[in-house]
Amino acid sequence: MLIDTTLREGAQLFGAYFNTSMKEAIFSGLLALGVNELEIGWVGQDGLEELVGRVRKGTGRTRLSVWSPCREADVRAAASLGVDRINIGVPVSDLHIEKRLGTDREGLKERLARTVLAAGLLGIDYISVGLEDVSRADPAFALETACLARDLGASRVRLADSLGVLIPPETADLVRTFRSRLDMDLAVHCHDDFGMGTANALTALKSGADFADCSILGIGERSGIAATEELAAYLSIREESHAYRTEGLRALCSRVSEAAGIPIPRTKAVAGEDIFACESGIHAHALGRSPALFEPYDPDRVSARRTLAVGGKSGRAAIAHALHRSGLPHREDDIPALLEAVRDRAHRLRRPLTAAEFAELALIPEKEIPC
Incomplete structure (x- = not known):
């Protein structure tokens, strides 16, 4: 009550x-x-x-x-x-x-x-x-x-x-x-x-x-x-x-x-913008299989949205999942170079990549990906 x-x-x-x-x-x-x-x-x-x-x-x-x-x-x-x-x-x-x-x-x-x-x-x-x-x-x-x-x-x-x-x-x-x-x-x-x-x-x-x-x-x-x-x-x-x-x-x-006049921290319980956002490789991969593995409740219960992004903490599985989720054409052999490029750009930007930024890297021919 x-x-x-x-x-x-x-x-x-x-x-x-x-x-x-x-x-x-x-x-x-x-x-x-x-x-x-x-x-x-x-x-x-x-x-x-x-x-x-x-x-x-x-x-x-x-x-x-x-x-x-x-x-x-x-x-x-x-x-x-x-x-x-x-x-x-x-x-x-x-x-x-x-x-x-x-x-x-x-x-x-x-x-x-x-x-x-x-x-x-x-x-x-x-x-x-x-x-x-x-x-x-x-x-x-x-x-x-x-x-x-x-x-x-x-x-x-x-x-x-x-x-x-x-x-x-x-x-x-x-x-x-x-x-x-x-x-x-x-x-x-x-x-x-x-x-x-x-x-x-x-x-x-x-x-x-x-x-x-x-x-x-x-x-x-x-x-x-x-x-x-x-x-x-x-x-x-x-x-x-x-x-x-x-x-x-x-x-x-x-x-x-x-x-x-009180800003809401992005990780504030229930109200924060990023409480269902994930970049970490292990967690992102698990969320792709079943959100219940690392989410305490369905984001819809509080009108929030789930955000999965790749960045400096991502691993090969997260990159592969992001490629599949985005429907971007790729070969398995492309993933190691793309992973390195993603991590490099994320560290320079000091944040995860947007969907457009990831797509830009994913669509660059392998020999041109900046490493």
């Missing part, structure tokens, strides 16, 4: 500014993907009321939520938006309680009680309480706060590894601890500061969490969070436990990349 927060956490990315049309395009792509919940922004965000008004209808089964600080005034503002859910953030580490909020543990619980009760009185049916910086908090106090939220009428507790310091086994332990005490929805928000965001989110789902936050390309504060496209692809393609519509993922990633 994915809570996409590209329009909230993702919009907090340094230097990212999404205009209304960009937000609507991203929103439409996420609806098409079929995420379970869309956290569309935060209370006080410029243009939030207008955006909610424009997209509120026609969301189907996807729930619409907003994030709010743990303050009664902000909860009232959230209630006026008419969204399905409100996500109230409350820090539970002593460092945040003292330095950020200027209070103590008892003061924090009092503030939480007032805010959650106010949300209930305002008619908000589904209240989620996010325990921020839970990975650096006193576990007993964090669990006590979660139980308080439950007793006050909250529907969900969200565990936030706000600085991305956990590893999967620690995430599993954290989720199991809360799962054993809470008979309510449980979510996680995993930051990616040490590259563990997606792995932690997936581990949490496998360890008893009902929801995991994510954003397209993992964008967000600092290094961002778990990546929507990676989680959706794994859950739908590898695990086959969900029915996210992954064919539009790459187009959605490109849209977010353009809107946020």
Whole structure:
């Protein structure tokens, strides 16, 4: 169960500014993907009321939520938006309680009680309480706060590894601890500061969490969070436990990349241009026999394409396969000289050859092939 927060956490990315049309395009792509919940922004965000008004209808089964600080005034503002859910953030580490909020543990619980009760009185049916910086908090106090939220009428507790310091086994332990005490929805928000965001989110789902936050390309504060496209692809393609519509993922990633000014690395999981590209001789030859030998899933599942090219890493079998695939006339005796010419040109160009470049070399008479 994915809570996409590209329009909230993702919009907090340094230097990212999404205009209304960009937000609507991203929103439409996420609806098409079929995420379970869309956290569309935060209370006080410029243009939030207008955006909610424009997209509120026609969301189907996807729930619409907003994030709010743990303050009664902000909860009232959230209630006026008419969204399905409100996500109230409350820090539970002593460092945040003292330095950020200027209070103590008892003061924090009092503030939480007032805010959650106010949300209930305002008619908000589904209240989620996010325990921020839970990975650096006193576990007993964090669990006590979660139980308080439950007793006050909250529907969900969200565990936030706000600085991305956990590893999967620690995430599993954290989720199991809360799962054993809470008979309510449980979510996680995993930051990616040490590259563990997606792995932690997936581990949490496998360890008893009902929801995991994510954003397209993992964008967000600092290094961002778990990546929507990676989680959706794994859950739908590898695990086959969900029915996210992954064919539009790459187009959605490109849209977010353009809107946020974040280039997509060509080897980026799911979204990269070259994730189904192969030059290596052994792998290229094997792919020619059966793609399943070196591809984890069919490229069509994410609307990608397979690219086989010859270059400096190719061997005789790859050259022969390329000649056969291209329908170029050749003799077996031509292959050694052609292989040497291909490798030489690829090293000079510092890349694999295009189909036209390969054909040019293949059609040169043997005695004229530059060696």
